[in-house]
Amino acid sequence: MRVLAVSYMLPPMLYPQAIQIGRLMAHMSAETGAVSGRSPVAGGGLDCYGELDDRLAFHLEIPYRPVLSGLSLQLARRFLPLYGRMPDEFRAWVPRAERVIAAKLAQGTFQPDVLVTFGEPMSDHLLGFRLKRRFGIPWVAHFSDPWRDNPFRRRDVLANVFNGRQERRVIAAADRVIFTSRETIDLVMRKYPAEWRAKTRLLQHSFDPALYPDAAAPHQGFVIRHVGNFYGKRTPYPLFRALRMIHDRKPDLLDGVRFELYGGMPRGFRWHPSFRALPPGLVDIRGTIGYRESLKVMKDADLLLVMDAPDDLSVFLPSKLIDYLGSGTPVMGIVPRGTSASLLARLGGFTADPRDPQDVATALLHAITVARQRTARGVTRPWGHAAVRAEFEPRHNAAVLEEILRECVSTVPKPVPAAVDSAG
Numbered sequence: 001m002r003v004l005a006v007s008y009m010l011p012p013m014l015y016p017q018a019i020q021i022g023r024l025m026a027h028m029s030a031e032t033g034a035v036s037g038r039s040p041v042a043g044g045g046l047d048c049y050g051e052l053d054d055r056l057a058f059h060l061e062i063p064y065r066p067v068l069s070g071l072s073l074q075l076a077r078r079f080l081p082l083y084g085r086m087p088d089e090f091r092a093w094v095p096r097a098e099r100v101i102a103a104k105l106a107q108g109t110f111q112p113d114v115l116v117t118f119g120e121p122m123s124d125h126l127l128g129f130r131l132k133r134r135f136g137i138p139w140v141a142h143f144s145d146p147w148r149d150n151p152f153r154r155r156d157v158l159a160n161v162f163n164g165r166q167e168r169r170v171i172a173a174a175d176r177v178i179f180t181s182r183e184t185i186d187l188v189m190r191k192y193p194a195e196w197r198a199k200t201r202l203l204q205h206s207f208d209p210a211l212y213p214d215a216a217a218p219h220q221g222f223v224i225r226h227v228g229n230f231y232g233k234r235t236p237y238p239l240f241r242a243l244r245m246i247h248d249r250k251p252d253l254l255d256g257v258r259f260e261l262y263g264g265m266p267r268g269f270r271w272h273p274s275f276r277a278l279p280p281g282l283v284d285i286r287g288t289i290g291y292r293e294s295l296k297v298m299k300d301a302d303l304l305l306v307m308d309a310p311d312d313l314s315v316f317l318p319s320k321l322i323d324y325l326g327s328g329t330p331v332m333g334i335v336p337r338g339t340s341a342s343l344l345a346r347l348g349g350f351t352a353d354p355r356d357p358q359d360v361a362t363a364l365l366h367a368i369t370v371a372r373q374r375t376a377r378g379v380t381r382p383w384g385h386a387a388v389r390a391e392f393e394p395r396h397n398a399a400v401l402e403e404i405l406r407e408c409v410s411t412v413p414k415p416v417p418a419a420v421d422s423a424g
Helices: 016-027 070-079 093-106 123-135 157-173 182-189 194-199 237-249 267-271 291-300 319-327 339-347 357-376 386-390 394-411
Strands: 002-006 031-036 058-061 114-119 139-143 176-179 200-202 222-227 257-262 283-285 303-307 331-334 350-352
Touching: 002 123, 016 319, 016 394, 031 093, 058 093, 093 123, 114 123, 114 394, 123 139, 123 157, 139 157, 139 394, 157 182, 157 194, 176 182, 176 194, 176 394, 182 194, 182 200, 182 339, 194 200, 222 291, 222 319, 222 357, 237 283, 237 303, 237 331, 237 357, 257 291, 291 319, 303 319, 303 357, 319 331, 319 339, 331 339, 331 357, 339 350, 339 386, 350 357
Parallel strands: 002 031, 002 114, 031 058, 114 139, 139 176, 176 200, 222 257, 222 303, 257 283, 303 331, 331 350
Antiparallel strands: none
C-alpha cells in the first residue's frame, strides 16, 4: 500500500502536532510519501524523529511564510477579526502545495493508493479536498481537534460561516474521517446526516517509550509538575485557588510539596490574587523547555497535573496527557467531564472539576497521599492500568491507522477525477 500523507507540521518542526503525526509515520510499515511545510527555524528544532525522512519514500517540504510575522502578526491575530481564521494562516499554502504534489505524481514513480490529511492546520484538509477532486484518490481526513466546533477558536460570524461550509465539504467528500476521541465524534457529527457517522473512526494519540530516560533523577521533597502552555480559558487559576484554600486552612498538608509549571504563561497570570496570596516557593513558574527535556521532567516528578478550561464538557485529548502516561508517573486532572476525565478514570487516576476549588483541593490532597504511599512502598512499575496504557503505544496506533487506510482502499471505488473546484 502506498500512502500520500499531507501534514503541514512534521519533524523537525517543534509543535505537538508535528510530534504526534511524525510518530505515526515513523512506526508505519506502508510505503509513505509525505508533504509538509518547511520549518522556519534553521536546522529544525525538534530533538526526536530526526531519522523520519529515511523511513519515507519521499518528503516534500514546501516552503511557505505567512504575509505577516513578529509584532505585526501578533497584532493581526488580536485585532483583525478574520485574519488567520478562514480556516488558518496557511490557506495560501494550499494551491502552492497542490502544484508541487501534481508535479511529483506526474513523474510516475509514486502512485498513491490512498491519501491521508492531518489537521491542524485545517488547510491540510482544503488541500486534501482539491487532491481528491483532481486525482480521485480514496481520502482519509484526520482531525486532531474539532474545526467549526472548537471552543478555543476566536468567534467571528463570517469566519464561522466559512469554516462551517468548508468542514461540511471536507466531511462529505472524505471516505473516512478520523477523530482522537469519541466525544469529538459526537460533537462534530451531530450536525450531519446520520449515515455520515459510519465514515468516522477513532485514533488516539500515542507516546514513545524509547524517548524517556531510563530512571528518574532523585530530588528533595515532593515535586508536582505541569508541562504545557496556558492560554485563553486554559489557566492555572483553579490550581491557585485550591492551593490558597489548603494553605489558609491546613498549611502543614503542603509541607515539603513544590509545584513546578513548565511552558508558556501570560505574565498577567502571575498577578492573580490567588497566586499572589501563596507563600513564596510553593509554586515555581518556569519557562518553555525542549521536547526531550519535557519527557525527563515528567519522569522525574512525583505527580503530574493536566489542566483544561472550565466547561460542562471537554472533547480534547491533550497530547501532553499521553506523554504523561508514557512517563509512568501518577497523574491528576483538573479537567471537566469529558475525554481526559474518562481516560484518567480508566487509568485509576484522580480528577476534579476546575470550576469547584473545594473539589480540586480535596482531589489534590488525595492524589498527593496516594502518590506518597506509592513512593514509600518503592513501587517502580509504570502508573496506570497496563491494558489501558497499551492502547497508546505508537506501534498499536500506527497499525490502527494502517488498517483504516487499507479499509478505505479496499472498499472505496476510485471515482473519475474531476476538475478542481477553485472555491475555498
